[in-house]
Amino acid sequence: MKHPIDRLVEQSRPDDYTQPPDADRRDRDLARAFAVPAGTGARRRRSVRPVAFVVAGLATCSVAAAIAIPLLNNPGSSNLEATPTTPTASPRAAAVRSVLFEAAAAAAGTTAPNSARYWHHSSLDISVEREAAGPALIEQRRTVDLWLPRDDAGASWSISQFQGARALTGGGDRWRVAVGAPCPKPGAAKPCWTTKEVTSRAGAPDKQRIETVAKPFAIGSTNLSVAELGRLPDNPAELKTKLLALSQPSPGDPNATLFETTSALINRLPTTPAVRAAAFQLLAGIPGVQLLPKTSDALGRPGTAVALTTDHGPAGAHETRLIFDPQSGKPLAYEARIVRPGTAWPGLPPGTRYLAELTKTTGWTTATP
Secondary structure (H helix, E strand, C coil): CCCCHHHHHHHHCCCCCCCCHHHHHHHHHHHHHHHCCCCCCCCCCCCCEEEECCCCCCCCHHHHHHHHHHHHHCCCCCCCCCCCCCCCCHHHCCCCEEEEEEHHHHHHCCCCCCCCEEEEEEEEEEEEEEECCCCCCCEEEEEEEEEECCCCCCEEEEEEEEEEEECCCCCCCCEEEEEECCCCCCCCCCCCCCEEECCCCCCCEEEECCCCCCEEEEEECEEEHHHHHHHHCCCCHHHHHHHHHCCCCCCCCHHHHHEEEHHHHHHCCCCHHHHHHHHHHHCCCCCEEEEEEEEECCCEEEEEEEEEEEHHHHCCCCEEEEEEEECCEEEEEEEEEEEEECCCCCCCCCCCCEEEEEEEEEEEEEHHH
């Protein structure tokens, strides 16, 4: 008898995907797909709604949350015009499905130990900013380890360490960069932005114990517990409906919202193998998703990426990518790149990878912090 996950994967495959996933098929699909130019789609509206860790006291937030900041920090950036690139159906779409369904099958086959006490997510977070009073582009790196209890009752742990900064353009070993938050309202007397000094030196590890937080994760405007994430539907259609409902109220583009939330389920949130498999399949059906084979993350690890490019009119355009190993279904990174700077990313040249969360370890573990 087939495992229910295997039946789920088979039932949700496209009609032309009748063979088990294998490397030869993937290579044939890719060769066929990239001989065909992609088209473009209609204009849509969206605003960025983050998927975030909301545990009070954590030294860092997720990269997905940070991706929202550049748009939210610019006046008039809500209800932006957005133009996701929508590929022509057929060979290229079939290649996207082929690769993602292979990853789904691999993800569905993973298991977690029954005695696991914590969800452990270890990452290297990278951000690139322009120097506050100069032309240099400054890259900052920080390692983050998050340990969240399985039963929603124990303490959580955060271990972060600043790994130093470097100038991508220009020189020196210390710089001032802007820090802050969106102004509460136009014309507010309280300063919204300040600057801080960063150096090329690594800092000391910062280990924090966070007492019980009932719902430490946010999808859109909805906070969820570890247990609630574990109960998300493992059927792609039902998962799509659920994620869109959790993201409400949202005037934004549902395709971009789905790409962000679905990538988070794969890359770092405590979900089951069946939900991660459904998330890969859901990605395959999002209009505008592009396949980037034989790519690599900021650490040089090879993988395959799916990407969505969104145009926000005068505010600029950016591309978000989920990089993964298609044969194992393991996530490698989630990153954002500048396509067109505009007012949201002034001074950052096109192609700049301005945010990245590189996954080192993610999953249930019997180890303790």
